[in-house]
Amino acid sequence: MTHKIAILGASGYTGAELVRLIAGHPNMEIVALAAERKAGQSMADVFPHLRHMDLPRLCRIDEIDFGSVDLCFCALPHKTSQEIIRDLPKTLKIVDLSADFRLRDPDAYETWYGNPHVALECQEEAVYGLTEFYREEICAARLVAGTGCNAATGQYALRPLIAAGVIGLDDIILDLKCGVSGAGRALKENLLHAELSEGTNAYAVGGTHRHLGEFDQEFSKLAGRPVRVQFTPHLIPVNRGILATTYVSGNAQDIHDTLTAAYADETFVEVLPFGQTPSTHHVRGSNFCHIGVTGDRIEGRAIVVAALDNLTKGSSGQALQNANLMLGEEEVTGLMMAPLFP
Amino acid sequence: MTHKIAILGASGYTGAELVRLIAGHPNMEIVALAAERKAGQSMADVFPHLRHMDLPRLCRIDEIDFGSVDLCFCALPHKTSQEIIRDLPKTLKIVDLSADFRLRDPDAYETWYGNPHVALECQEEAVYGLTEFYREEICAARLVAGTGCNAATGQYALRPLIAAGVIGLDDIILDLKCGVSGAGRALKENLLHAELSEGTNAYAVGGTHRHLGEFDQEFSKLAGRPVRVQFTPHLIPVNRGILATTYVSGNAQDIHDTLTAAYADETFVEVLPFGQTPSTHHVRGSNFCHIGVTGDRIEGRAIVVAALDNLTKGSSGQALQNANLMLGEEEVTGLMMAPLFP
Amino acid sequence: MTHKIAILGASGYTGAELVRLIAGHPNMEIVALAAERKAGQSMADVFPHLRHMDLPRLCRIDEIDFGSVDLCFCALPHKTSQEIIRDLPKTLKIVDLSADFRLRDPDAYETWYGNPHVALECQEEAVYGLTEFYREEICAARLVAGTGCNAATGQYALRPLIAAGVIGLDDIILDLKCGVSGAGRALKENLLHAELSEGTNAYAVGGTHRHLGEFDQEFSKLAGRPVRVQFTPHLIPVNRGILATTYVSGNAQDIHDTLTAAYADETFVEVLPFGQTPSTHHVRGSNFCHIGVTGDRIEGRAIVVAALDNLTKGSSGQALQNANLMLGEEEVTGLMMAPLFP
Amino acid sequence: MTHKIAILGASGYTGAELVRLIAGHPNMEIVALAAERKAGQSMADVFPHLRHMDLPRLCRIDEIDFGSVDLCFCALPHKTSQEIIRDLPKTLKIVDLSADFRLRDPDAYETWYGNPHVALECQEEAVYGLTEFYREEICAARLVAGTGCNAATGQYALRPLIAAGVIGLDDIILDLKCGVSGAGRALKENLLHAELSEGTNAYAVGGTHRHLGEFDQEFSKLAGRPVRVQFTPHLIPVNRGILATTYVSGNAQDIHDTLTAAYADETFVEVLPFGQTPSTHHVRGSNFCHIGVTGDRIEGRAIVVAALDNLTKGSSGQALQNANLMLGEEEVTGLMMAPLFP
CATH class of the missing domain: 3.40.50.720 (NAD(P)-binding Rossmann-like Domain)
Structure with missing residues (x-):
């Protein structure tokens, strides 16, 4: 049919x-x-x-x-x-x-x-x-x-961790690197090739990006209490791709185990072996999301990185x-x- | 099966x-x-x-x-x-x-x-x-x-024209713009991002590129006499795509008609309406080849442009x-x- | 003062x-x-x-x-x-x-x-x-x-050759590759990063680009008779730089000698050793113009390539x-x- | 002389x-x-x-x-x-x-x-x-x-703040976006244009980047006690430029005042008006460092962003x-x- x-x-x-x-x-x-x-x-x-x-x-x-x-x-x-x-x-x-x-x-x-x-x-x-x-x-x-495309990327990295209670809720930081197609086909000076290629900058700094509404709603619902994250997007000179680098407190191995279990049956979400980090190069044009977990040298701190194609x-x-x-x-x-x- | x-x-x-x-x-x-x-x-x-x-x-x-x-x-x-x-x-x-x-x-x-x-x-x-x-x-x-990927691009533009005898055989020029993946994954200094991005240059200038062997063989066979073209490839900072700009003598409308007829039943070769020109942007990652024909202001001269993805x-x-x-x-x-x- | x-x-x-x-x-x-x-x-x-x-x-x-x-x-x-x-x-x-x-x-x-x-x-x-x-x-x-920036690039390659009478006047072809800043800061869809990066296309094909007015005026004046060239510009995903690949008839060595002599006392125009070709990478942000000459495998044909920064x-x-x-x-x-x- | x-x-x-x-x-x-x-x-x-x-x-x-x-x-x-x-x-x-x-x-x-x-x-x-x-x-x-080029960028953002005691010392995060020339002219697969352009990834994740030795030494000396920061560099497809996005606790206005005062007499370090953020586009090829400060929506959190050209x-x-x-x-x-x- x-x-x-x-x-x-x-x-x-x-x-x-x-x-x-x-x-x-x-x-x-x-x-x-x-x-x-x-x-x-x-x-x-x-x-x-x-x-x-x-x-x-x-x-x-x-x-x-x-x-x-x-x-x-x-x-x-x-x-x-x-x-x-x-x-x-x-x-x-x-x-x-x-x-x-x-x-x-x-x-x-x-x-x-x-x-x-x-x-x-x-x-x-x-x-x-x-x-x-x-x-x-x-x-x-x-x-x-x-x-939202940023909201999706951040949530793939963090939802299972918040739901499982394996990370702290009051010091979550999301630093995102976003391809330009996320801004659409609108005619804006900062989206011109001459302005955007060969450099990078943060935007909507300080908690003003609208996708925070989604993070607040979903993370708070999962946690059963208000959760507010810090989120700074950056425009990078690529057409497709979002890389979310998230900084969390918690045991890195537990975090990896939790994500691995959460996505074990998911076709489109791939958790990389512990210590590997994903790249937006490897998801371009596809419906896959790659996630990597690494422990920091500072005890009790971990970095979770998620990559996907914003248009797909x-x-x-x-x-x-x-x-x-x-x-x-x-x-x-x-x-x-x-x-x-x- | x-x-x-x-x-x-x-x-x-x-x-x-x-x-x-x-x-x-x-x-x-x-x-x-x-x-x-x-x-x-x-x-x-x-x-x-x-x-x-x-x-x-x-x-x-x-x-x-x-x-x-x-x-x-x-x-x-x-x-x-x-x-x-x-x-x-x-x-x-x-x-x-x-x-x-x-x-x-x-x-x-x-x-x-x-x-x-x-x-x-x-x-x-x-x-x-x-x-x-x-x-x-x-x-x-x-x-x-x-x-060869360059050889394919040039031939899609020119074969039907040589076969039909609608262009001159002694003044054909192919100026190609080639994405970097055509050079493969080899570690060469000129293929580094820092060397290759943000600029362009010709290479194998003067008729030394090996794909000329294919052009000579195929065009001469089609014409029933030796045909030698001028061919200059250029490296441009894109990963995929070849644009072949070919300069020929002949009637532009005849050229367009000949190409349109030759590819009428072909799934992968699209001849654009007369006067339109193709872009490698529009074939990336696909098996399509787009061809455009334009007459020059100089009587009896035409430009045929073909675009395809070199890896596909x-x-x-x-x-x-x-x-x-x-x-x-x-x-x-x-x-x-x-x-x-x- | x-x-x-x-x-x-x-x-x-x-x-x-x-x-x-x-x-x-x-x-x-x-x-x-x-x-x-x-x-x-x-x-x-x-x-x-x-x-x-x-x-x-x-x-x-x-x-x-x-x-x-x-x-x-x-x-x-x-x-x-x-x-x-x-x-x-x-x-x-x-x-x-x-x-x-x-x-x-x-x-x-x-x-x-x-x-x-x-x-x-x-x-x-x-x-x-x-x-x-x-x-x-x-x-x-x-x-x-x-x-015009294109007009300048083409003229640096060709003026001394036309003046000296070492190239044919009726089969000159200029194929230009142009960085995007030449199009200015105007808000046009095709100048957006998402549209322009990672690909290339010809534009103003067929002798419609306005800089032809300058070529016609200057080359005809030099030659003392009407000279009309074929000129096709291409937009490439770089911010600065024009590469003019010019196809001419004539003796390559004479051509190189003529250019070398013409620019011997010029600070900003550098003629490369015979057989070398310039790159826009090497003039970015500067007031220099690099010119290279190569003979083609076809007797009596040569390629002259000029590179400069369109904004400088x-x-x-x-x-x-x-x-x-x-x-x-x-x-x-x-x-x-x-x-x-x- | x-x-x-x-x-x-x-x-x-x-x-x-x-x-x-x-x-x-x-x-x-x-x-x-x-x-x-x-x-x-x-x-x-x-x-x-x-x-x-x-x-x-x-x-x-x-x-x-x-x-x-x-x-x-x-x-x-x-x-x-x-x-x-x-x-x-x-x-x-x-x-x-x-x-x-x-x-x-x-x-x-x-x-x-x-x-x-x-x-x-x-x-x-x-x-x-x-x-x-x-x-x-x-x-x-x-x-x-x-x-180190990363070490310089991070220190311009943070040194005056640590010296003045206006930020917390135990939760400093530096997320850096680095142009490729910082990796030098070495022939490595991940530095090829085809591998690096059109995407981004983190590297040396988890506190393994050597420039941490400099951060540890300098920040600890300034603070008079051990200071260890979290630092994750990312490779972005630009040739020149480092953007350091630093996440700190403290009063954003005090932070801005402190940086403004610290660099008031410096020729090469420019502190932008409060709430503005710098871009690597605007320091390329120069010896300037631009710094911006923004308060987060979360009380007591601020973002300090520094941009410079890694080669200059x-x-x-x-x-x-x-x-x-x-x-x-x-x-x-x-x-x-x-x-x-x-």
């Missing part, structure tokens, strides 16, 4: 990545691609790397017949997403890649994103889309909220993994491609 | 690329991976991006039971390749990725490569592996010689395409993945 | 490069920096790499007291430049970095740039700014028109070199910094 | 950087360049970007007449350095760029570097070369030990700064060039 798929926001990087992945999925067919400002254009005009595919022309959202759609990926900006999703048929399965349905608490949403939430009913039913930890809820969900495991691959569950497909279908190296 | 596959030279980039591609092939199974100097190591040690795969450990070639192998990819250096292939079972199907069996004339081989050929019998039966132009011979072949369509993807034909599989099986962008 | 310098268009890359260079000039002082849209900001806000310098705040052009300025660099967009320069004091020395005064023929200007010229009187007196070839005129000039020798360094002459300074003052490598 | 300068180890990146810098120094003249394995070659062969300079041919160390040398820069590998320096004339002024004389305690040296020290007498007299903090000793020194301020620029002091020159002579951007 072939599932009919629509993608809203098809002219951005996560939209294109969804198309790339679905192209390799045996049981999905893209029936609609929406991009308001580019409606009427062919996908080959917007993304020439997809020119070999037989795809519907870009259209406006209101041109889509959602009655014949089985599942809709929504890759629109936050705020727009909730306005659109609120008005979609209430029976339509939706995987949202925006930030709009990630935070359970509407006040937290408004605090981090600056605007009041206008689709509270949808938010109510949304399931947080970190597949490995919400698998059952996702299978039964109508609306799944894809996680961090957003569109995760979205497809969730869609598979929602549609009764094998979770891994269409997602087993090996990373591209070099 | 599953074909048993061996790869010799599995620790280089083309070897790793073969593994990546075969991982997505439904009817192939890798049963042996050889790499003399790294024998005994796991593939994950040598290429951590393949760590999720269940692969045989690296071994020496003499440890392989070729009786249970259906097809062998040989990704060894030239000269070594002929010595190894000479001694492999004469019934074994082989796709060679080296330069050793590309040139029909042993003297030409010695001229370009500096050493006499020691496997003339194999060379005799070898078929030149540019799939779209040797399809029938490849289907029937036991030994296929994969083309330029070598390992081509090799798999040929192996499919040799094994009676659909030619495109395992090769339809979309390019990775960005 | 210290010359008072003003820079109009100080918020672009050529403006910043002028500031960087003048900072090392013992006899120049920047007294005004204009940037209409960013007037009021400090230069450190716009270019943090200049924060250690004591510079005037950015202002509007009409705020500048040109009576106290000795020389004005104008780094504004074409069309705007002529409108501004027309209204500047007629006694003010000006080095213009735009395209507005490069072409002697107003019709040629309109053909290539699309708008009629509105400052014909200034155009009349402007001197073409390729220092090594217009040195005397520049010394005496009030208004010098900086050359290709624009702002050239501009300072010209300003030195106009102000009676040593031509090389402030310009002898070594390239930055790696 | 012109000082006669020798450089030992001139074929590495720090050697070439010294030549680049000294080229702009009015009172220094390079009289000898040694590189054992490349003795006899011209510097232009080894570093074509220096071809415009009139430099002595590379020689062996034993060919140098040290009697006519005023100051010798030693840019050799550790272990070799001490063996060479031990045998140089005892009156010769030396700036060593290796690790051999950085650690005061010979046991600490052996612990971190694995070999016993064989030039204890020299080690005794050596002065640690972090100019801003050892200025007086350096002025009087015969032998100055240049600091982190090694060769620092070395020249020290040489200036040792020779009675102005400290900043030859070092005021602006960063190269873009």
